[in-house]
Every structure is written in structure tokens, then in C-alpha cells.
Amino acid sequence: MIQKSIRRRGRPRNFKESAALEKAIQVFWSKGYDGVTVDDLVAGMGVGRPSLYSIFGDKRTLFLRALRTYAERKGALTANALLSPHSLRESLASFLRYTVTSATDKGSASGCLLMCVAPLVNDAEVRRFLRNAAAAAVALVERRFQSGISAGEIPSDFPVAARAKQVLDLARGLTMRAQMGVSRKALLKDAEEAADLVLPP
Amino acid sequence: MIQKSIRRRGRPRNFKESAALEKAIQVFWSKGYDGVTVDDLVAGMGVGRPSLYSIFGDKRTLFLRALRTYAERKGALTANALLSPHSLRESLASFLRYTVTSATDKGSASGCLLMCVAPLVNDAEVRRFLRNAAAAAVALVERRFQSGISAGEIPSDFPVAARAKQVLDLARGLTMRAQMGVSRKALLKDAEEAADLVLPP
DNA sequence: CGATTTTTGAATCATTTAGTTCGAATTACC
DNA sequence: GGTAATTCGAACTAAATGATTCAAAAATCG
Numbered sequence A, B: 001m002i003q004k005s006i007r008r009r010g011r012p013r014n015f016k017e018s019a020a021l022e023k024a025i026q027v028f029w030s031k032g033y034d035g036v037t038v039d040d041l042v043a044g045m046g047v048g049r050p051s052l053y054s055i056f057g058d059k060r061t062l063f064l065r066a067l068r069t070y071a072e073r074k075g076a077l078t079a080n081a082l083l084s085p086h087s088l089r090e091s092l093a094s095f096l097r098y099t100v101t102s103a104t105d106k107g108s109a110s111g112c113l114l115m116c117v118a119p120l121v122n123d124a125e126v127r128r129f130l131r132n133a134a135a136a137a138v139a140l141v142e143r144r145f146q147s148g149i150s151a152g153e154i155p156s157d158f159p160v161a162a163r164a165k166q167v168l169d170l171a172r173g174l175t176m177r178a179q180m181g182v183s184r185k186a187l188l189k190d191a192e193e194a195a196d197l198v199l200p201p
Numbered sequence C: 001c002g003a004t005t006t007t008t009g010a011a012t013c014a015t016t017t018a019g020t021t022c023g024a025a026t027t028a029c030c
Numbered sequence D: 001g002g003t004a005a006t007t008c009g010a011a012c013t014a015a016a017t018g019a020t021t022c023a024a025a026a027a028t029c030g
Helices: A019-033 A037-043 A048-056 A058-082 A086-105 A113-120 A124-150 A158-178 A184-197 B016-033 B037-045 B048-056 B059-083 B088-103 B114-120 B124-150 B162-177 B184-197
Strands: none
Touching: A019 A037, A019 A048, A019 A058, A019 A113, A019 B184, A037 A048, A037 B124, A048 A058, A048 A124, A058 A086, A058 A113, A058 A124, A058 B016, A086 A158, A086 A184, A113 A158, A113 B162, A124 A158, A158 A184, A158 B114, A158 B162, A158 B184, A184 B088, A184 B162, B016 B037, B016 B048, B016 B059, B016 B114, B037 B048, B037 B059, B048 B059, B059 B088, B059 B114, B059 B124, B088 B124, B088 B162, B114 B124, B114 B162, B124 B162, B162 B184
């Protein structure tokens, strides 16, 4: 059993670290990195300024943590959508649908923290992280194609690598259009058509 | 004939307006909007601060003008790539290749001002402009598909609207990967494969 | 040359911003 | 209850940033 919150001495925090981090994700997501001030974070997270610095460090450190947290959750949900026991076509559609619903979720900003805001951050560590995340996503789709070959859903000469890249490029396009304000309904339809496109008829 | 530079009284400028605007495009392109300070622009454009304000207005006005100039040129080059007298397959490949070369051009930042930086600007006019630009791009590809139908290159029941959206989504994906640092060579290969993907075998 | 027009460079102003400090508040431990 | 530990809120500092002002410079026109 994991040890739960050790009772600490001193005045207790009046916020949950994880909840505050979620709020931080929202703030960065909606305003970008350079567009966010520490005041924005203080207001949006419901955390006092000194607490913010003492617990999360400066703006850059907080952003990196927000990015990792966001990517971890999104990666898990993506893997779930993609690797559930469905037909290959349905797995791809499910992945693209999740991309769309996540990018058009009310209650969050549109688009995607990883695709729409992080790439603009001029920071070597952020870039490295993004490259790894992208590589992991491609690998996930490739894995699904491979298991489709094993299951006989697609021929063994199916161009796995090329198609996986195309699936992700299509997902990127859908995400960008979500950020531009295209409706979820329209994008969900496009997601289905995209899933059909990458598979042989 | 358009009247050329009227000889104006007073001290002449020591910069060309168009050249300065090009520099401004580069600055915004590489640093985003919020990430750019007026000092960055002054340094990058080779224009004094008062001159900058008197000629281009404030930062937002300058950005809008840079955006329009960039989009105009890119739109013209895109139309050129797409509507040149080639086979449909070659037109699409040419469009996607141009997307890649422009997004991986040394001497400019990676990616694309319209796709990678403008969407983050929280400004109604910018958003409206982006929507229009995107719609124009889709219309262009649709036109090319239509003329492909007329020429008998694709069947008359070809799903023009859906495929046009997919072509643009693929272009968006290629552009984003360019910004992430994927090599031009790799992306050009992917562009060819993307062109093949959207056409019937 | 002298008057006029326009641009330039430097200095300046007011505001915003990142980051810190410090006393008051709130809790656990004894 | 008293003390130590921890957090909170507000005020503060120093640096940056957006925007303006103004005299000097540089050109044309008469």
C-alpha cells in the first residue's frame, strides 16, 4: 500500500497540488507560454504567489511539469483508444475521435497543449520532450498496425511506417482545425473519413 | 503605369518599408507574438523605434500587416504549385512539397506563421483572418480536384470536399513536424506518400 | 542660402512583470 | 497552553516592456 498523505506539521495548504497543476495546464493551454504571466497563474490556480514559487518553482519549471502531466494523461488515453480490442478500422477511428473530442472539449481551451502551444516555446528541453512524445505516438500507431497484420486485417506488406505517420499528420490537422474553431461535430465526421482513408478498401 | 516613388521632401528613410516588413515577419515567425518585444522588432528590422511606431503603428497592427503580407505571398505560391498544368497527382505533390520546403527553409524559422504562431494570438481579427485563409486554401484544392474530374483523372463521384480537407490536414501535419525539427528530406518523402494516399490507385 | 518637411537617435515615462520578503495565521507536537 | 513548523496574504524591489517626446540631422524647394 502506498503511504497516504503524511500528516505534516504547520498550517495546511488550502489547495491540492494536483488540482492546482490542472489549473496551470488550463492557463497555459488557453494563453500560451509567453502570453501567461505569473499573475495569470496565481489567479487561475488559486494559489498564492509565494506558495506557487516555493512548490512549483518558476514559470518555466511549472510549465515543464504541466507539460509532462498533460502528456502523460493524454498518452495513456490515446493508448487506451488505440489498443482496445476492436477492429483496426475502429481502433484508428477511436484514436482520431479521441483526438477530436479532447481538442474540442468545453471546459478546456481548444486544440492541444502539446501541439499548439509547446512547439512555440523556445526551450531545448521542451523540444526534446516534444520529439520524444511524437515518436512515442507514432510507435503506438505502428504497434496497432503490426497487430492488425498479425490478425490478418491488413496484408503483411502494408506500409506501416508511412501510414502511421499519415495517421498522426491527420490527427495534427484535426487538432489545428479544432483550435481554429471548427465544430466538434464536423471534425468527428472528418475523423471517420480519415480513418477510412488510411486503410485499404 | 503606377507612379513610382514620388520624391519626397525631408530626410529620406534609411530602410525600405517592404524589407523592414519582411524582417518583421521573420521576427514574429521565430519568436511568436507574445514572445516578441518591440525591442526585438527594432533590432530585427533595422528601424528606429519612433519610425517603427509612426510607419507601422503598434505591435498588433504591425503583426496584422505582417500576417497579411505573409499569407498573400504564401497563397500565391500555393496556388501556383497547385494550379500549374500538371497531372492531378503531380499538382498535389507539388503543393505538399512546397508546404514542406517553405516550412523547412533555412533563413526562415521553421514551420509557418499562419499555422504555428498566429493561432495562438488571442485576437478576434486574427482568428477571422485565419479562418478565411483556411477556407481559401480548401477552396483551392477543391478547385484542383474539380478540374481533375473534368479532365477525367478521377471519377466524377470522387469525394472532393472530404479529400480536400484531408490534403490540408496532411499539410498541417507536415508543417508541424517541420517545426519540430524533422528534416526536409524526410518530409519531402512523406509529402510524396501523402499525395499518393489521397488519390485512388 | 534659408525655409520647410521628414526621419532619426537618445532620452524619458508609465506600466507591467518576475521574483522576494516578512509578518500574521494556522496547524501538529509536546 | 506553549513551541516549532508551515502556509498565506500583502507589500515591496528591480527589471522589462510598450509607447512617447524632442532636438538634431538630412533632404527638397524657392
